[in-house]
Amino acid sequence: MRPDGPRDPVAGPDSGPEPPFPIRLEGPVIKGFGRGSKEMDWLLGIPTANIPPDGLDQYPDLQTGVYYGVVALDPARFIYNKDESTAQIADNNSDGSQGTASTKPATILPAVLSIGYNPFYKNTVRSVEIHIMPPLSSSSPTTISNSSSGQKVSFYKLPDFYSTRLHLLILGYIRPEYDYVSLEALIEDIRVDCEVARKSLQREAYRVYLDDGDETGDEHVREQRRWLRRF
Numbered sequence: 001m002r003p004d005g006p007r008d009p010v011a012g013p014d015s016g017p018e019p020p021f022p023i024r025l026e027g028p029v030i031k032g033f034g035r036g037s038k039e040m041d042w043l044l045g046i047p048t049a050n051i052p053p054d055g056l057d058q059y060p061d062l063q064t065g066v067y068y069g070v071v072a073l074d075p076a077r078f079i080y081n082k083d084e085s086t087a088q089i090a091d092n093n094s095d096g097s098q099g100t101a102s103t104k105p106a107t108i109l110p111a112v113l114s115i116g117y118n119p120f121y122k123n124t125v126r127s128v129e130i131h132i133m134p135p136l137s138s139s140s141p142t143t144i145s146n147s148s149s150g151q152k153v154s155f156y157k158l159p160d161f162y163s164t165r166l167h168l169l170i171l172g173y174i175r176p177e178y179d180y181v182s183l184e185a186l187i188e189d190i191r192v193d194c195e196v197a198r199k200s201l202q203r204e205a206y207r208v209y210l211d212d213g214d215e216t217g218d219e220h221v222r223e224q225r226r227w228l229r230r231f
């Protein structure tokens, strides 16, 4: 069960990711158990893009838990409008060529993810589930002034992008996975995870991994950004 008590507002060193981070994972977005995003009250209301966990075989010591990082989606399918924080899915033509596909480079977006067995739901297979958040320049939908006010939080929701290729760069660890006394308690902790991820990524040594148009700076960071956008 989750221990009582307040949570740290940021996670990981201010100086930037330390080994084993950054960790690269990639794969097509696959179906999960369908609990994340649907509107019904008894479901989470937090969409998570699931990718195959195979890439984790390279990191046998990586613990299950909640992490933060950055993601990019194949721009041939997923066309992101940064000014409006909205996305459009390209419809492919019947001959297999892309109809409205974008020629723009992929947008790199902040993300928070869970790696593990979801103890609240007692899954028997390990999953990698990524909740994508709006750019740091937009306001955060998960910030609330008073978390005991009963105010309902809505998480960031994009149009479905199943089967789209996704590149994920994990930059830091937030916490272990827990079981919870209620669905509300799980949702509130995931809300706080979003805020911790956002604050953690706002630090200079992490912000550089995002899509900020800055082509100067550390060559290792630039190479990670190039990998994120290489589809």
Ligand SMILES: Cc1cc2nc3c(=O)[nH]c(=O)nc-3n(C[C@H](O)[C@H](O)[C@H](O)COP(=O)(O)O)c2cc1C
Residues within 6 Å of the ligand: 032, 033, 034, 035, 036, 037, 044, 046, 048, 050, 066, 112, 113, 114, 117, 118, 119, 120, 121, 122, 129, 130, 131, 176, 177, 178, 179, 186, 190, 193, 194
């Ligand atoms: C940031 C984040 C943290 C999470 N933490 C937990 C957790 O501590 N315990 C848990 O059982 N599930 C946790 N989950 C997983 C949710 O239970 C999961 O997203 C939900 O079961 C949806 O699964 P689905 O994609 O298979 O539909 C977390 C998910 C996210 C995105």
Ligand SMILES: Nc1ncnc2c1ncn2[C@@H]1O[C@H](COP(=O)(O)OP(=O)(O)O)[C@@H](O)[C@H]1O
Residues within 6 Å of the ligand: 029, 030, 031, 032, 033, 034, 035, 036, 037, 038, 046, 047, 048, 049, 050, 130, 131, 132, 133, 156, 157, 158, 159, 160, 161, 162
């Ligand atoms: N902010 C978001 N982050 C991740 N996925 C999102 C987001 N908004 C919409 N989606 C879509 O919702 C799907 C996940 O919903 P979810 O209920 O978790 O279903 P599943 O159990 O199939 O993973 C993703 O695969 C993606 O297509």
Ligand SMILES: [Mg+2]
Residues within 6 Å of the ligand: 032, 033, 034, 036, 047, 048, 049, 050, 129
């Ligand atoms: Mg999911």
